[in-house]
Amino acid sequence: MNTDDKLKPLREQIDAIDAQILSLLNQRARVAQEVGHVKAETNAPVFRPEREAQVLRKVAERNPGPLDSGDVQKIFREIMSSCRALERRVTVAYLGPAGTFTEQAVYQQFGHAIEGISCVSIDEIFRATEAGTADFGVVPIENSTEGAINRTLDLLLQTTLSISGELSIPVHHNLMTRSGTMDGITRICAHSQALAQCQAWLNQHFPNIERQAVASNGEAARIASEDPAAAAIAGEVAGERYSLGIVQAHVQDDPHNRTRFAVIGRLQPAPSGKDQTSLVFAVPNKAGAVYNMLAPLASHGVSMTRFESRPARVGTWEYYFYVDVEGHVKNEKVKRALEEVKQNAAFFKWLGSYPFSL
Structure with a gap:
């Protein structure tokens, strides 16, 4: 047979x-x-x-x-x-153009049966979502190598939107050109975060080629597709979309590099059974203020999963503290703990309660 x-x-x-x-x-x-x-x-x-x-x-x-x-x-x-x-097709704003890691995060969170709205900046993502042009926005919030995305943190402080989801994706940067070689290349384009995440590799292999920061890695790939003297650092999806050849794959300095994204919108999810709550607060400028502020979390048995400080640009305090805790704000112990934190804070803002990323 x-x-x-x-x-x-x-x-x-x-x-x-x-x-x-x-x-x-x-x-x-x-x-x-x-x-x-x-x-x-x-x-x-x-x-x-x-x-x-x-x-x-x-x-x-x-x-x-x-x-x-x-x-x-x-x-x-x-x-x-x-x-x-x-x-109805959900509309989602993301950092464009097509082929960025933010677009990849959109599809990972919502699937492909959605309408994507490409934005040129994180600010525009917030504006489109606040105006109702998009139902949701997806913004980078933290990178495992470079830390917090400061512009996102600043805008979360100001916006009327809340966080309704989060996800984390591996970030694999590839050096790409139209020809698949570095012949005739005079500049390497990428988002500033990507350039920082690949700095050691670039210093070792192409220390004398100009590095140009652009709005996104997708934009870098688009530029490289049109300019034979330009190389791009971007993800594989962007390379395929713009028909670029890979000169070297995985040029990020940290092989375990990941970026965490937040889903923003006006929706406030109900408890799912495994949730996380994000908040930001400021404390009076006195000894022990931060310790005393966090004490209610411990006393009510609420676990803190993230703590990030950011210099204050407005107000009379010096720092904002961004905190993630386990549990939904409708959970009784989380609710009681946050009420105590709010009472003692010089500034307090609840950013959202949402399911833990899968």
């Missing part, structure tokens, strides 16, 4: 299973449409991050294999995205 004869019954099984999957997908979509009709009656939001987080966690818990749970979650993310789009 030849190979084709052996494969024929297996392929027939796959075809039959595919037909079942297609039927079940459309059955799910019809139920999702009914959910949409109920939501429309009460003007409920199309996207519920806490519900989708619960579905994805349950999928991972129930997965018997051999498929990897992370891969199964990606499949279900796209299923939910497509079903959600039957109600």
Whole structure:
């Protein structure tokens, strides 16, 4: 028996299973449409991050294999995205142009059945979301190598929006050109954060080539696609989109480099069962002020997962402190702890409660 004869019954099984999957997908979509009709009656939001987080966690818990749970979650993310789009396509603002890591984060959070709005700056993402042009915005908030994205922190302080989700993605920078070589290259373009994350590698391999900071790595890839004398540092997706050749892959100094992103909008998610709350506060300028401010978290058994200080540019205090804690603000112990923190703070702002990233 030849190979084709052996494969024929297996392929027939796959075809039959595919037909079942297609039927079940459309059955799910019809139920999702009914959910949409109920939501429309009460003007409920199309996207519920806490519900989708619960579905994805349950999928991972129930997965018997051999498929990897992370891969199964990606499949279900796209299923939910497509079903959600039957109600209405969610619009999401991101740092463009196409091919940036921020765009990649958008698809990881919302799936591909959305309408993306490319923005030239983090400020524009906030403006588009505040104006209602976009339902949500996705902004970088922290990098494992370079630390906090200060512009995002400053804008979170000022905005009327809140954080409704977070996610973290690996950041693999590639050096790319039109030709796939460095012949004739006179400048290397990238976002300032990317240049900093690749500084040691660039110093070692191309110390004499000019480095130009641009609005985003996607913009760098676009420039390199049009200028044969320009190289770009960007992700693989950007390289494919702009038909660039990779001179050297993974040129970031830290092989474990990751960037954390925040989803901003007017939606305030309900508790999902595994949540995080973000806040920012300032303290009076006196000894022990920060310690005393954080004491309510310990006394109420609330775990702090992040603590970041930022010099204050306005007000009478010297620093703002950005803090993440485990739990939702509607959780009683978190609520009581934050009320005490607020009472003792010179400045206090709740930034959002949202599901932990998967």
